[in-house]
Amino acid sequence: MKKIVITGGAGFIGSHIVDHFARHYPNAKITVFDKMTYAADIHNIMPLIETDRIELIVGDVCDLQKCYTLLKDCDLLIHAAAESHVDNSFGNSLEFSRTNVLGTHALMEAALKSSVPKIIHVSTDEVYGEVIEGRVDESAHLLPTNPYSASKAAADMVIQGYKKSFHLPVITVRSNNIFGIRQFPEKIIPKFLLLMMMGQKLPLHGTGQNMRHFLAAQDLCQALDILVQKGEIGQIYNIGTMDEYKNIEVAEMICALFDQNPKEAITYIDDRPFNDARYAITWEPLKALGWKPAIHLRDQLPDMARWYYDNFDRFAKNGEERINAPKLQKAA
Template identity: 55%
Template sequence: MPKIVITGGAGFIGSHIADRLSEQFPVHDLVIFDKMTYAADIRNIQGLITTGRAELVVGDVCDFDLACQVVDGADHVIHAAAESHVDNSFGNSLLFTRTNVYGTHTILEACRRMGVKRIIHISTDEVYGEVRDGAADEGTALNPTNPYSASKAGAEMVISGYLHSYRMPVVTVRGNNIYGIRQYPEKIIPRFALQLDSGKKLPLYGSGRNRRHYLAAQDFAAAIALLMQRGKIGEIYNVGSDDEFENIQIADMIAGIFGYRLEDVIDFVPDRPFNDWRYAIDSSRIRALGWSPQRRLIDDLPGVVHWYRSNVFRFRRLTAGLANPGTDIDARLRPATPDT
């Protein structure tokens, strides 16, 4: 049977990709290769595992011998494994280089040795750096501005070398901010939902005016499925939406879902170093293949927040040990029956 390998498949984005590919390619064997670090969760893929629809191999993408075993016989490898939290990259940048650059190199070499037919590499729009106006297309020069984005750009340079030296069948995907259920709560939407659920104010960097585009995890997974079939080898595809919001707007929407006024629950904190003002990408290339986003953040956000409130037990250790848990919300302001 044809075989698909998803590295990082027990994490947020990887598990949504696994769900989509399981449905769209029912005759394929599905192998999830994941180190099961803090951002992964067996519950993200439990349904696929218990039904026998997918196999989980626990291991490190930097382990070459194991990587060769896992990708042996694979028709497609979706490389989604990565360290991805920008804040963490400032304090532990070597880990980001090891996983994101060396790990990508390891997977590529394993795929080369094993004759894998197609590799989809998941990169990020952050490799372009700050885009104050307009949108970056795939030909825009890379200009990473933090250790995370630098490590992702470094991974792309390794891919470029393999494309030219070995004619490797690689397609690269640069996505914008992905939202949805199962995301580890170090990113703005899940963290803010859990902050408010635990009665804490929302710590917002700087002025809160930094802007980001948001794409549903399901729409991103649909793009990956399309590129497995129609993506041009050696090509790069931006995958993004037109949903653009300031961080303070995200905070306002989440506060409203809980029944709060923003000014009652906001807690401005010093900005992080080199916090890019805006990212934006032009997705014309993949839209020409027939893909377009089908979901909108404003419609999905109440359901996403409700999921985090219903699954707070997953993250109890995190919420109990946040380095900066935030100021308590005045008990007098708490709605008796939050609108979820």
């Protein structure tokens, strides 16, 4: 592997993918392609830039010409760039279609013309829509329920067309919610951790009963690596975990980390226009390749809290101050 391109590599998941592939593919040149939206942070990849381990090209995946240049002689393309926050998609859905659908289309077109031999497309389990009971496999219908998941499902469809018509060598992955350090604090875990540090209440949507599975970013990267090595081109792979929590349980774990009484620390706010009660997937094809999740949210939460505490200034753009520190021991 001589050249690996990672789109969205300055964002949350992308930066973990960059870390993993920089470490495990020491002979590969790694290029991050990122528009550097509000969700990106140069600090996520700065140590690797400073040591010349990776290069950052700032650009938009919708820019076809730039994608052509980017993908010249590329051996592996991992596409993780996206508009990713469901709440934003209710008010700004055209931007989601532009980046997630048109951007994916442009990138795949450039990959086709550049004869990229292997592509990993990072999709989401949210394309299957709400799964109240049981779990769905990779053959389930796509039934997205909000503009974000609709744009991701549409991107998956564009790719499906390119696979069938042009034999584009793509593997699509659909994972659960991902947790880890460096996530922009619009998503529940980093948002609640930072609010706790500032002594503010945790605003839970609706009744807080919505369920989510939480998979560690490192486990996701391990799965991607196995798929790069052993995955079947053209296939779709779910990447999941059995670690499932109600949103209120996540809030309570965070309260415990800061010695706060959940009854006082949590407040309830209006729900999203539509809020899927639950997503749930199986991942037999990936399991058959030898992958299983290894890291649990409950175990990693104290370290994550500590990271957000130590990096508080990154997120305190308006001079906010830290009042509470997380306990060092594990959450109850």
